[in-house]
Amino acid sequence: MSKKRNFFTQLYDQRMSYIFVAPAILLFLIFVVGPLIASFYWSFTEFNGLQSAKWVGVENYKNIFFHDPRFWKSVRNTVFYTIGVIPPGVILSLLLAIGVDQQIRFKNFFRVIYFIPTVTSVIALSVIWKWLFAGEKYGLINYVLILIGLKPIDWLMSPFWTLPAIMIMSIWAGVGYNMILFLAGLQTIPTTVYEAAEIDGANMWDKFWHITLPLLKPTMVFVVIMGFIASFQVFERIYVMTESEFGIGGVLDSALTVVAYLYDMGFRKFQMGYASALGYIVFIVIFLITIINMKFVKSKIEY
Amino acid sequence: MKSIKFQGITIKAVIYTFLFIGAISMAIPYLWMFVTSIKPIEEIQSYPPSFIVKNPTTLPYQDLFRLIPMWRYIWNSIFVAATVTIANLFFCSLAGYAFAKHKFWGRDKMFFMLLGSLMIPWQVNLISGFILMKKLGWLNSYNSLIIPVMAGVFGIFLCKQFIMSIPDDLIDAAKIDGCGEFTIYRLVILPLIKPVLATLAIFTFLQQWNNFIWPLIVINSSHMRTLPLALAVLNGQFGTNFAMVMAGAVVATTPMLVVFLAFQKYFMKGIAMTGLKG
Numbered sequence: 001m002s003k004k005r006n007f008f009t010q011l012y013d014q015r016m017s018y019i020f021v022a023p024a025i026l027l028f029l030i031f032v033v034g035p036l037i038a039s040f041y042w043s044f045t046e047f048n049g050l051q052s053a054k055w056v057g058v059e060n061y062k063n064i065f066f067h068d069p070r071f072w073k074s075v076r077n078t079v080f081y082t083i084g085v086i087p088p089g090v091i092l093s094l095l096l097a098i099g100v101d102q103q104i105r106f107k108n109f110f111r112v113i114y115f116i117p118t119v120t121s122v123i124a125l126s127v128i129w130k131w132l133f134a135g136e137k138y139g140l141i142n143y144v145l146i147l148i149g150l151k152p153i154d155w156l157m158s159p160f161w162t163l164p165a166i167m168i169m170s171i172w173a174g175v176g177y178n179m180i181l182f183l184a185g186l187q188t189i190p191t192t193v194y195e196a197a198e199i200d201g202a203n204m205w206d207k208f209w210h211i212t213l214p215l216l217k218p219t220m221v222f223v224v225i226m227g228f229i230a231s232f233q234v235f236e237r238i239y240v241m242t243e244s245e246f247g248i249g250g251v252l253d254s255a256l257t258v259v260a261y262l263y264d265m266g267f268r269k270f271q272m273g274y275a276s277a278l279g280y281i282v283f284i285v286i287f288l289i290t291i292i293n294m295k296f297v298k299s300k301i302e303y
Numbered sequence: 304m305k306s307i308k309f310q311g312i313t314i315k316a317v318i319y320t321f322l323f324i325g326a327i328s329m330a331i332p333y334l335w336m337f338v339t340s341i342k343p344i345e346e347i348q349s350y351p352p353s354f355i356v357k358n359p360t361t362l363p364y365q366d367l368f369r370l371i372p373m374w375r376y377i378w379n380s381i382f383v384a385a386t387v388t389i390a391n392l393f394f395c396s397l398a399g400y401a402f403a404k405h406k407f408w409g410r411d412k413m414f415f416m417l418l419g420s421l422m423i424p425w426q427v428n429l430i431s432g433f434i435l436m437k438k439l440g441w442l443n444s445y446n447s448l449i450i451p452v453m454a455g456v457f458g459i460f461l462c463k464q465f466i467m468s469i470p471d472d473l474i475d476a477a478k479i480d481g482c483g484e485f486t487i488y489r490l491v492i493l494p495l496i497k498p499v500l501a502t503l504a505i506f507t508f509l510q511q512w513n514n515f516i517w518p519l520i521v522i523n524s525s526h527m528r529t530l531p532l533a534l535a536v537l538n539g540q541f542g543t544n545f546a547m548v549m550a551g552a553v554v555a556t557t558p559m560l561v562v563f564l565a566f567q568k569y570f571m572k573g574i575a576m577t578g579l580k581g
Contacts, residue, residue: 011408016484020401023394024454025413031451032420035431042430049434092325099322104315110322112567113329119563119570121513123531124552127538128336131545140335143352172328180574204314233424236515240535259426267520272430283427290422 039276047273060277071278073253074261077163081257082231084167085174090223093175097182098212111183114176122173126240129169130156133241156241159254166237166255174230178223185219186212225293229286235259258282336556340364340549347545363546364554370541373554375526376533383448383529384511391507392500394454399462400492404474414463417456425516433520447521448529452511458503465499466492502573505566512559530555 011018043060045053064071100110117125132140133155142152155165189212197207238260242250247268249256256264259282266275334354339347341359367373401407402414432451441447469492477487493500515531522528528536537551563570 007408014405014407017401017405017407017410020405020484020488021398021413024398024417024459027394027451027454028417028420028456031432031435032423032428035428035435036423038434039427039431049430049437095321096325099318102315102318104318104322106322110326111571112564113326115567115571116329116333116560116563118574119509119559120556121515121531121534121559123513123515123534123538124336124556125332127534127548127552128332130538130542131339131549132332132335134545138348138350138352140331140352143350172332175325176329177574180571229424233426239515239519240538243535243539262426262429263516266430267433272434276427276430279427279429282424286424287422 039279042273043277043280045273046271047276048270049272050270053273056273060274061281063274064277064281070253070256070261071258074249074256074258077253077255078232078234078257081163081167081170081234082228084164085170085231086224086227089171089174089178089227090220092171093178093223094182094216094220096175096179097186098208100179101183101186111180114179116176117173118177120173122236123240125169125173126237129165130241133165157251159250159252162242162250162255166241169237169241170231170234174227178227181223182216182219185216189215221293225289228289232282232286232289233259235263239263333556336549336552339545340553342546344546363544363550366544366547367537367550367554370547371533371537372526373533373551376528376530377554379445379527380512380530383445384508386445386449387452387511388504388507390449390453391455391458392504395458395503396462396466396493396496396500397488398454398459400466400488402459402463403466404469404471417459420456421460429516429520432517436521442521443524443527445527448518455507458507461499461503462496465496469495501569505569505573508562509559 042053044055044057046056046059047053096110096114100107100114133142135142135154139152139155141155145152153161155161193211193215194207197211202210234257238250238255238257239248242248242255242260247264249260249264258278262275262278262282265271265278338354338356340363341361342356343358343360343362346353346357402410436442436447439446441450473491473495474487477491482490513531514529515535518529518532519535522532525536534548534551534555538548541547
């Protein structure tokens with residue numbers, strides 16, 4: 001009894017602490033935990049957002065995995081997008097980082113200009129690139145293609161080229177952000193290592209392959225994992241660049257990604273139970289990627 | 304401090320060429336956006352496309368502000384981003400202080416629960432978040448844009464980490480002088496954590512200014528849109544009027560660009576420090 005009273009006195013003594021964390025915790029419970037539980041429940045129901053939800057068990061998940069070609073198409077597109085964006089993006093940004101890390105002029109100018117897309121809204125970037133990819137001949141990119149003797153491409157109207165067009169924009173938009181991360185990584189490599197290698201007679205390629213790359217591995221893993229997570233969630237650029245009166249995702253769903261499909265099911269077709277199940281699938285995949293991330297780069301997560 | 308060094312004239316030339324080509328390809332889309340936004344219609348569809356505007360016009364901007372309530376959108380964006388930022392600075396530092404320096408029952412459990420939620424992707428709460436806003440009657444209001452994001456978990460984490468490095472002696476000394484907990488927070492902690500608050504402010508503002516998907520689902524009525532949402536709608540409705548859409552893109556992009564150019568050091572330091580993206 002007295003132990004219990006002690007406990008409550010203690011709580012009372014700590015009341016200021018609880019008052020300090022209360023706003024954050026309350027907001028978190030109401031707007032994160034609550035919805036998380038609700039969508040878990042709804043993922044097992046048929047629910048259109050208006051009438052009350054009807055329990056259907058694992059039907060949604062079963063349909064998604066076994067009877068839904070659109071889902072698998074969106075998975076394929078997402079994987080294709082990820083594979084197409086990450087390797088070129090990582091290589092380019094690493095080269096840029098090494099480039100601006102040299103003793104050169106206009107160093108700051110380069111850093112700033114590569115970084116600009118990171119602070120621009122994806123919506124603005126997407127409308128600009130939609131215009132760059134536009135129509136037969138007055139689109140700037142097609143004009144360049146004609147100039148160098150190639151045929152113009154109807155980028156955003158062609159089932160083949162829609163996703164590559166969006167991937168090109170994504171690589172362009174992402175290099176500056178990754179460059180800054182690589183730059184930070186390069187700064188952590190001690191000069192003494194290079195000096196020691198020089199004394200041993202290493203040339204600059206030796207140094208790059210045997211010192212820079214291996215010692216950049218933590219940054220590399222971080223950049224790749226962050227890239228995976230971002231690619232898996234890609235939505236806004238798909239929305240803007242492929243929106244038409246028929247919905248989003250481009251001709252024949254050629255650029256329909258998983259999250260675009262989730263949005264389409266939830267907010268265009270109002271199958272909110274089904275969309276909740278899709279949301280949980282995204283959640284689980286990203287959760288797994290994050291766990292792998294933490295295993296890999298434990299030392300990196302110290303912020 | 305500098306890492307790998309490449310020497311020799313040829314190598315330098317290759318590096319400069321690479322960096323300059325890269326820089327040009329970074330600049331061209333922005334330049335093209337601006338050039339298009341001041342072109343009259345005939346010039347937009349003329350062939351070959353040109354970066355030189357023969358008869359510059361402000362008509363696309365006039366159309367933009369005449370046909371849609373652009374001032375209202377600018378205001379919505381500023382108001383939402385500023386309010387969310389101020390709220391985050393306050394709530395995150397307050398909670399961060401308690402988590403860092405106070406001992407209370409359940410502290411670590413609560414903190415790890417918050418931290419764990421960083422792994423939750425927003426998509427999973429898209430549907431249920433929308434339904435919750437609907438139930439609360441917050442659709443088409445500032446409430447839905449502001450209240451759910453007033454205390455971001457990452458901000459709490461950032462503040463907590465930073466405040467832990469403040470020596471306990473400072474806090475004890477203030478206590479001995481008779482300061483209450485809130486006074487300590489206000490007079491001791493806040494002044495010491497200005498750098499981290501600056502980082503947090505920049506990223507929160509940027510994130511909110513560019514936020515799209517949440518406004519997309521909770522805002523329906525035309526006068527409540529924020530700039531990115533307005534731009535997407537503009538793109539859907541007036542997609543063929545490229546000059547006007549590009550004018551909209553200029554309006555949505557320029558403020559952030561100016562802020563970035565003014566504070567670029569903080570931006571890049573913040574990214575390198577936190578791995579956080581706008």
